[in-house]
Amino acid sequence: MTRHDTFLTQDTTGDPRPKAIVIGAGLGGLAAAMRLGAKGYGVTVIDRLNRPGGRGSALWQNGHRFDLGPTIVTVPQIFRELWATCGEDFESCIDLRPLDPFYEIRWPDGSRFSASGDRDKMRAEIERLSPGDLAGYDKFLKDSLDRYEFGFEDLGRRSMHKLWDLIKVLPKFAMLRADRSVYAHAARRFKDPRLRMAFSFHPLFIGGDPFRVTSMYILVSHLEAAFGVHYAMGGVGAIASDMQRIIQSQGGKVQLNTDVDRILVEEGRAAGVALRNGQEIKSDVVVSNADAGHTYTRLLRKKTTRRWTHKRLQRTRWSMSLMVWHFGTLGTRDLWPDVGHHTILNGPRYGGLVRDIFRKGHLADDMSIYLHRPTVTDPTAAPIGGDTFYALSPVPHLGHDDPVDWTKTAELYREKMQKVLEEQALPDLSKHITASEVFSPNTFRDRYLSPHGTGFSIEPRILQSAWFRPHNISEELPGLYLVGAGTHPGAGLPGVISSAEVLGKLVPDAVPVGASK
Numbered sequence: 001m002t003r004h005d006t007f008l009t010q011d012t013t014g015d016p017r018p019k020a021i022v023i024g025a026g027l028g029g030l031a032a033a034m035r036l037g038a039k040g041y042g043v044t045v046i047d048r049l050n051r052p053g054g055r056g057s058a059l060w061q062n063g064h065r066f067d068l069g070p071t072i073v074t075v076p077q078i079f080r081e082l083w084a085t086c087g088e089d090f091e092s093c094i095d096l097r098p099l100d101p102f103y104e105i106r107w108p109d110g111s112r113f114s115a116s117g118d119r120d121k122m123r124a125e126i127e128r129l130s131p132g133d134l135a136g137y138d139k140f141l142k143d144s145l146d147r148y149e150f151g152f153e154d155l156g157r158r159s160m161h162k163l164w165d166l167i168k169v170l171p172k173f174a175m176l177r178a179d180r181s182v183y184a185h186a187a188r189r190f191k192d193p194r195l196r197m198a199f200s201f202h203p204l205f206i207g208g209d210p211f212r213v214t215s216m217y218i219l220v221s222h223l224e225a226a227f228g229v230h231y232a233m234g235g236v237g238a239i240a241s242d243m244q245r246i247i248q249s250q251g252g253k254v255q256l257n258t259d260v261d262r263i264l265v266e267e268g269r270a271a272g273v274a275l276r277n278g279q280e281i282k283s284d285v286v287v288s289n290a291d292a293g294h295t296y297t298r299l300l301r302k303k304t305t306r307r308w309t310h311k312r313l314q315r316t317r318w319s320m321s322l323m324v325w326h327f328g329t330l331g332t333r334d335l336w337p338d339v340g341h342h343t344i345l346n347g348p349r350y351g352g353l354v355r356d357i358f359r360k361g362h363l364a365d366d367m368s369i370y371l372h373r374p375t376v377t378d379p380t381a382a383p384i385g386g387d388t389f390y391a392l393s394p395v396p397h398l399g400h401d402d403p404v405d406w407t408k409t410a411e412l413y414r415e416k417m418q419k420v421l422e423e424q425a426l427p428d429l430s431k432h433i434t435a436s437e438v439f440s441p442n443t444f445r446d447r448y449l450s451p452h453g454t455g456f457s458i459e460p461r462i463l464q465s466a467w468f469r470p471h472n473i474s475e476e477l478p479g480l481y482l483v484g485a486g487t488h489p490g491a492g493l494p495g496v497i498s499s500a501e502v503l504g505k506l507v508p509d510a511v512p513v514g515a516s517k
């Protein structure tokens with residue numbers, strides 16, 4: 001019998017449950033802990049930060065709540081299913097509000113496009129910008145549904161660690177023209193360059209270059225149209241806090257402010273973790289929600305890896321990084337009435353800017369900004385009468401040749417963002433700012449230990465997806481599992497929650513010490 005079969009790890013409290021450690025309290029790690037708790041494991045989640053949620057947590061400054069990362073919740077049913085697996089009712093725990101419209105896109109020529117879940121309104125918007133593209137829109141939605149059924153409901157929710165599983169689905173990939181990029185697909189259906197952008201930018205929300213990532217990702221249009229775009233009152237941090245509550249109610253622990261230094265290996269298996277403070281915690285199962293690159297190069301540095309070597313990870317294409325400027329304003333609730341919850345401000349270039357960011361690694365003079373104003377839906381994010389915002393601009397990651405020195409550039413770039421915002425959305429902004437916090441690529445590198453300071457880990461290109469991505473069951477070390485953005489199926493809340501669903505199918509049910517199997 002292997003060590004795994006017998007579940008030897010016992011703690012001093014006499015808890016007979018087999019033990020699992022989850023490194024990282026990102027949404028993927030918390031979801032994994034909930035699944036393992038429901039399977040009967042005694043789970044300890046360890047994170048270096050002082051709050052759960054990873055990129056999905058929050059900071060407070062002068063009464064403003066800065067939701068740090070995810071703002072858009074799609075596919076709420078995957079949360080409902082996860083809560084139900086733990087005997088909980090998601091709806092009675094989290095106040096999820098559907099947004100209408102979903103977001104507004106603006107272009108420098110003054111034109112705007114308002115996206116919503118109402119098919120007639122969407123058709124009216126398309127007709128206003130480009131009447132000739134209506135038929136293309138209908139086809140695009142059908143294309144999106146086909147890719148959703150295959151890419152999300154099938155591949156995205158099962159393990160893709162066996163090469164044979166990939167080989168079996170190759171004909172379907174070919175049929176759906178997965179070799180084509182998201183942009184190329186949108187360009188086939190829409191003639192208007194604005195609509196090509198409006199129906200192809202979504203991969204940027206999960207770290208992909210729309211001109212390179214597989215057109216499978218047009219499935220996002222179906223997700224939005226069918227299940228809506230939602231906001232969790234209290235921010236995604238409220239979801240993370242509720243996940244922590246459920247883990248604790250299962251008898252699990254969430255240990256914050258604690259750095260994991262490495263994964264322990266005993267008898268050729270993952271056997272627990274060593275903390276930065278020297279303490280060792282043993283377990284039967286180790287799940288890493290840290291970035292897959294960090295897991296293989298740093299946490300497993302004492303073990304020779306065969307597939308995920310330094311060299312291979314250096315050759316890997318990484319997602320872009322981000323400049324995120326969080327700011328608060330006072331006395332502004334009645335100002336800027338046309339700025340809704342989500343606004344995308346396009347710069348003068350789309351393809352050229354994306355090329356600068358992803359391929360050239362060049363910090364361009366122009367920028368596009370995604371502007372988040374949660375106070376439109378959730379006034380508790382700011383003091384009374386005030387607003388909380390974040391402005392996000394995609395920028396190159398730190399792994400390109402001659403990377404940007406953000407210690408010198410971050411403030412200059414923030415000033416540039418402020419100017420763009422004042423010109424295009426928030427006139428006189430500078431007069432109202434009362435709180436400010438900048439997250440540069442250096443922050444992503446140092447806070448989340450993201451290789452190259454990326455926002456979304458490994459880029460979701462076709463040859464870096466499914467079997468090609470780091471597997472949820474480690475190919476390097478028995479007893480080690482991976483969840484989160486850098487693993488299958490990928491970044492974004494639906495992706496990382498699904499990675500934990502896959503994990504739940506891979507880890508055997510727990511058998512308490514002493515119980516017969």
Ligand SMILES: Cc1cc2nc3c(=O)[nH]c(=O)nc-3n(C[C@H](O)[C@H](O)[C@H](O)COP(=O)(O)OP(=O)(O)OC[C@H]3O[C@@H](n4cnc5c(N)ncnc54)[C@H](O)[C@@H]3O)c2cc1C
Nearest residue numbers: 024026028048054055069070071072260290484485492493
């Ligand atoms: C600005 C921004 C906006 C986004 N917007 C959206 C959106 O609107 N909708 C959407 O669906 N997705 C969005 N995303 C993507 C989504 O937020 C992420 O893909 C997802 O939250 C990542 O979750 P994860 O489970 O991979 O873990 P992460 O959030 O990356 O968390 C990993 C955790 O591991 C911890 N950790 C790492 N190494 C160690 C160690 N050695 N010891 C201890 N702890 C460690 C880190 O501290 C961190 O807390 C956004 C991302 C960003 C950055």
